[in-house]
Amino acid sequence: MTKERRNLLLNIASIISVYIILWFFQKYGTEYQIRILNNMAVFITLAVSYNLVNGICGQLHLGPNAFITIGAYTAALLTMSPAEKQMSFIIKPLIWPFSVIQAPFPVSLIAAGIAATIFAFLISFPVFRVRGDYLAIVTLGFGEVIRVLCNALQSVTNGPLGLKGLKPYTTIWWSWSIAIFTVIVIQKLINSSWGRAMKAIRENEIAAQAMGINPFKHLMMAFLISAFFSGVAGGLLAHLITTISPTLFTFFLTFNLLIIIVVGGLGSTTGAVIGAMLFAWGGEALRVVESPMDIGPVHIPGIPGMRMVLFSVILMLVIIFARRGITGRNEFSWDWLFSKLSGK
Amino acid sequence: MANGIFFEAKNLTMRFGGLVAVNNFSLKLNGGELMGLIGPNGAGKTTVFNMITGTLVPTSGKVIWLDEDITGLPPHEITARGIARTFQNVRLFVDMTVQENVMVSFHHKIKASFWQAMFGLRKYTKEEERIREESMTLLRQVGLAHLAGEKAGALAYGQQRRLEIARALATSPKLLLLDEPAAGMNPQETMELADFVREIRDTFDLTIFLIEHDMKFVMGLCERIKVLDYGNTIAEGTPDEVQNNPEVIKAYLGEPKNAAG
Numbered sequence: 001m002t003k004e005r006r007n008l009l010l011n012i013a014s015i016i017s018v019y020i021i022l023w024f025f026q027k028y029g030t031e032y033q034i035r036i037l038n039n040m041a042v043f044i045t046l047a048v049s050y051n052l053v054n055g056i057c058g059q060l061h062l063g064p065n066a067f068i069t070i071g072a073y074t075a076a077l078l079t080m081s082p083a084e085k086q087m088s089f090i091i092k093p094l095i096w097p098f099s100v101i102q103a104p105f106p107v108s109l110i111a112a113g114i115a116a117t118i119f120a121f122l123i124s125f126p127v128f129r130v131r132g133d134y135l136a137i138v139t140l141g142f143g144e145v146i147r148v149l150c151n152a153l154q155s156v157t158n159g160p161l162g163l164k165g166l167k168p169y170t171t172i173w174w175s176w177s178i179a180i181f182t183v184i185v186i187q188k189l190i191n192s193s194w195g196r197a198m199k200a201i202r203e204n205e206i207a208a209q210a211m212g213i214n215p216f217k218h219l220m221m222a223f224l225i226s227a228f229f230s231g232v233a234g235g236l237l238a239h240l241i242t243t244i245s246p247t248l249f250t251f252f253l254t255f256n257l258l259i260i261i262v263v264g265g266l267g268s269t270t271g272a273v274i275g276a277m278l279f280a281w282g283g284e285a286l287r288v289v290e291s292p293m294d295i296g297p298v299h300i301p302g303i304p305g306m307r308m309v310l311f312s313v314i315l316m317l318v319i320i321f322a323r324r325g326i327t328g329r330n331e332f333s334w335d336w337l338f339s340k341l342s343g344k
Numbered sequence: 345m346a347n348g349i350f351f352e353a354k355n356l357t358m359r360f361g362g363l364v365a366v367n368n369f370s371l372k373l374n375g376g377e378l379m380g381l382i383g384p385n386g387a388g389k390t391t392v393f394n395m396i397t398g399t400l401v402p403t404s405g406k407v408i409w410l411d412e413d414i415t416g417l418p419p420h421e422i423t424a425r426g427i428a429r430t431f432q433n434v435r436l437f438v439d440m441t442v443q444e445n446v447m448v449s450f451h452h453k454i455k456a457s458f459w460q461a462m463f464g465l466r467k468y469t470k471e472e473e474r475i476r477e478e479s480m481t482l483l484r485q486v487g488l489a490h491l492a493g494e495k496a497g498a499l500a501y502g503q504q505r506r507l508e509i510a511r512a513l514a515t516s517p518k519l520l521l522l523d524e525p526a527a528g529m530n531p532q533e534t535m536e537l538a539d540f541v542r543e544i545r546d547t548f549d550l551t552i553f554l555i556e557h558d559m560k561f562v563m564g565l566c567e568r569i570k571v572l573d574y575g576n577t578i579a580e581g582t583p584d585e586v587q588n589n590p591e592v593i594k595a596y597l598g599e600p601k602n603a604a605g
């Protein structure tokens with residue numbers, strides 16, 4: 001059996017075991033556990049696609065919340081029935097095509113991805129005219145623009161009231177299938193000639209260009225692919241939370257994603273997956289610190305926001321002790337595992 | 345291409361504000377030539393390279409390549425047309441392996457599209473295999489095959505310079521521009537480099553235009569030499585002619601001292 005064949009079989013086996021674990025949780029797990037699993041999958045999709053621009057291309061892009069917002073609203077507007085929409089939009093009625101169309105959940109997810117991609121295409125022209133800190137500021141700006149537009153465009157987004165009563169279509173089957181698909185497809189791209197070109201731009205843009213690579217074209221490609229999957233994840237998120245409003249998609253969401261990929265290991269898909277899982281699980285596990293506690297005679301009332309303080313401490317510890325994150329730029333591979341197991 | 349122009353730079357001028365970095369630079373190259381460009385520090389040599397390869401757009405003047413005006417084209421399009429370069433200060437992709445560094449240069453010739461790569465389709469995987477083989481062949485030719493899996497940043501300095509040339513060769517150029525290839529090398533390495541440059545010119549059928557400070561290296565290697573000083577061309581000719589040109593001696597060593605002074 002060749003190495004390639006062995007690795008392929010192991011990959012298939014591990015995907016099947018993921019589904020078996022999910023089936024167990026579906027059958028015997030609590031609703032709370034399923035919720036965490038859903039969150040994990042959505043954050044894996046988001047982190048892996050965000051990492052493509054930040055880690056692989058090396059551009060500090062701070063606007064994924066814009067793509068997630070567009071994805072969430074697009075998907076939500078498509079799955080709500082016309083009657084529901086009429087009930088929700090009490091300040092201003094929803095404008096025409098959206099007010100009458102309704103689409104099944106899978107179609108709405110694809111539409112969410114496409115809408116985010118179109119937006120990414122439009123902003124990629126100003127965004128990739130600049131680099132470094134300036135690129136960070138421009139993308140941050142577009143993220144805020146989308147949030148403000150969500151508040152202001154009441155006839156499309158229902159303004160600050162948001163959209164309520166979405167059907168909870170997002171099951172662990174949907175969320176994990178999309179997460180697995182995203183990881184496979186993006187990983188294939190990263191390991192391809194296009195991935196190498198993107199890394200070359202990260203390492204030295206002038207040299208990459210002198211070797212025949214068009215930086216704008218490749219950065220835009222990464223940006224659009226990242227936007228597509230972020231948009232789809234936004235659609236999943238909307239039908240997981242079932243209520244969306246502009247306050248959900250602030251810069252804070254981008255900041256969380258940035259923590260995930262930096263702690264996981266910037267430039268590593270494995271790192272992004274580990275970071276996303278730790279974040280989704282840790283965020284819940286750390287709820288303990290926000291509840292009232294009695295340590296001996298001392299009574300500590302619950303302090304909301306304590307989790308974020310702890311997250312910041314963890315982030316600082318990672319930056320001090322593991323500067324390149326949990327995995328660095330390394331990826332998990334079966335070859336690596338077997339060489340470790342054989343004691344080499 | 346029988347009677348056309350192979351390569352010609354016509355009156356290239358580059359101004360940065362009030363400073364004239366390069367003034368009226370003209371150059372004709374014939375296929376297969378080994379041409380040198382020398383001059384004191386700050387003479388504008390690298391600026392000439394930057395104008396030819398599209399990193400800088402000349403204030404005035406023209407670059408003609410295989411009968412086509414390529415002035416002002418972006419660098420990646422000039423590379424695609426067959427002009428490759430190396431850099432004065434090594435610019436490798438340090439966090440990528442030696443082989444990956446070379447494979448990057450094959451990317452602009454790829455025929456499959458990105459979605460075929462994303463879904464691992466046959467059309468792309470076949471091309472990937474071919475790129476892998478060709479990059480290995482090239483590494484063998486330049487004597488770096490045993491380091492293929494190492495990170496480029498971990499190589500010794502001389503090997504890094506060699507890898508930079510290999511990477512430029514992988515774009516399959518007809519004209520290769522070398523910016524101070526011998527900088528920082530010891531005499532032994534410099535001698536090996538001169539042999540290496542001659543060797544790649546013959547095996548890859550190249551025309552080479554290089555900048556160098558090491559006089560022994562340039563005089564021994566180049567067939568024709570051009571001398572720049574403060575952006576102006578002060579001499580051109582065979583190594584012998586240039587060495588005995590009073591203008592060149594003045595530029596490098598200064599005016600002869602007055603006996604009374």
